[in-house]
Amino acid sequence: MNVQNHDLALRMADLARTVALRKVDDVLADVTSAAMELIPGVDVAGVLLIGRAGSFETLAPTNDLMFKLDQLQMRCGEGPCLEAALDEIVVRTDDFRNEPRFPTYAPEVVELGVLSALSFKLYTADRTAGALNLFGFQPKLWDAEAETVGTVLAAHAAAAILASREGDQLQSALTTRDRIGQAKGIIMERFKIDDVRAFAMLRQLSQDTNTKLIDVAQRVIDTRGE
Template sequence: MAELARVVALRKVDDVLADVTATAKELIPGVDLAGVLLVGKANSFETLAPTSELMFRLDELQIRFGEGPCLEAALDEIVVRIDDFRDEPRFPNYAPEVVKLGVRSALSFKLYTADRTAGALNLFGYEPKLWDSEAESIGMILAAHAAAAILASREGEQLQSALSTRDRIGQAKGIIMERFKIDDVRAFAMLRQLSQDTNTKLTDVAQRVIDTRGE
C-alpha cells in the first residue's frame, strides 16, 4: 500500500492502475478478475487496467443494460457487493449474462473522480460468496489509490492545456503588435473584441491569427 502511494505522482496513470488491479488480485483472496471502469456522458465508457480480456465484456454488458455493480458503484453507491449472481434481483438483465460467462460474485468500489466522469474499481470472482469486511477495506484503499492516479493525470492534462492556451495567445498578441505597431494591451483587446464579435473562443481566434500570420 505504501509503495502504491509513493508512485501515484511519479508514474503514468495506466501503470498505476495496472498495479492497483494486480494488487487487488494479490491481496484479496478469490479475486479472479479486476479492472477500472470510467463512465462519461452519453453512455461513453472506458475499461482501464483489466487483468483479463473478460473485463471488457463485463463492462460492455453493463453499459448495454444500464445496470450492474460497477455502474451502481460509479454513479451511486460507495461499495456494491454481489455474493452470487445466480440470486441477484438488483440486476435482472445483467446477472444472467454474467452467469453465462462463469462469473459468480463481484465487489465494486466508487472512485472519486472529478469533472463529469464517474468511475469504479471492479473485482469479480468465479466462485460465490467470497468476500468479507476485510476484503472491502482493502478494496476501498486500493480504490483511493486508483482515484488519486486518475485525478493527478487529469490535473496534469489541464495544466498542459492551460500552458498551451497561454502560449497561443502570446504568439497571436506578438503578431498583432508587429502588424499594427501597437502595445500588448491593445493587441489583447483586439483579440478579445474579435472573439466577442464572432462568438469564437479566444484560443481559436489566436490560432487563426497564428495560422494567417503571413497573409
C-alpha cells in the same frame, strides 16, 4: 501487524510514490494487479469509466473477460460497477445466482462463469464517473476486510485519474496562455501597439466572430507571414 496488512502497507507505499511519476494507465494496472494479489478470490479486475451519453471505457483489465462484463453491464443498464460508480460507495454481490438487484445482468454473468463481484466508487463528476471492479468465479468470497483493502486501492486509482486530469488541464492552460502570448506579440509588432491593446483586439475579434479566443490566437499565428 499481520502479514497481509504488512503487504498491503508496502504496496500502498509503492503506489503512492508512483501516482505522480507514471502514466495513469500504468498506475491503474498496478492497482488492479495489487487487487489480484492482496484480496483472495479475485479472478478478474479492472476499472470502468462512464462518460456522458452512455459512453464508457474499460481500463487496466487483468483479463479480457472484463471487457465482456463491462459491455454487458452497460447494455443491461444495471450491475455492481454501474451502481458503485453512480450511486453507492461499495457494492458487493456474494452470489449472482441469487441477486435480485440486477435481474437482467446477473443471469448473463452466471453464464460467463462469474458468481461474485466487489465494486468501489472512484469518483463521480459532472461528466464522468468511475469504479474499481473485482469479480470472482466462486460465490461468497469477500468480507469486510476485503472491502477495506479494496477501498484503499480505489482511493489510489482515483488519485491517479484525478492527478492525470489535473495535469492535462494544467498543460492545456499553459498551451493556451502560450498561444495567446504569441498572437499578442504578432499583433503588437504588426500594428505597433502595446500588449493591452493587442489583447483587446484579440478579444474583440473573438466576440465579433463568435470564436474562442484560443482559436482566434491560433489564426493570428497561422497567418503571421501574410
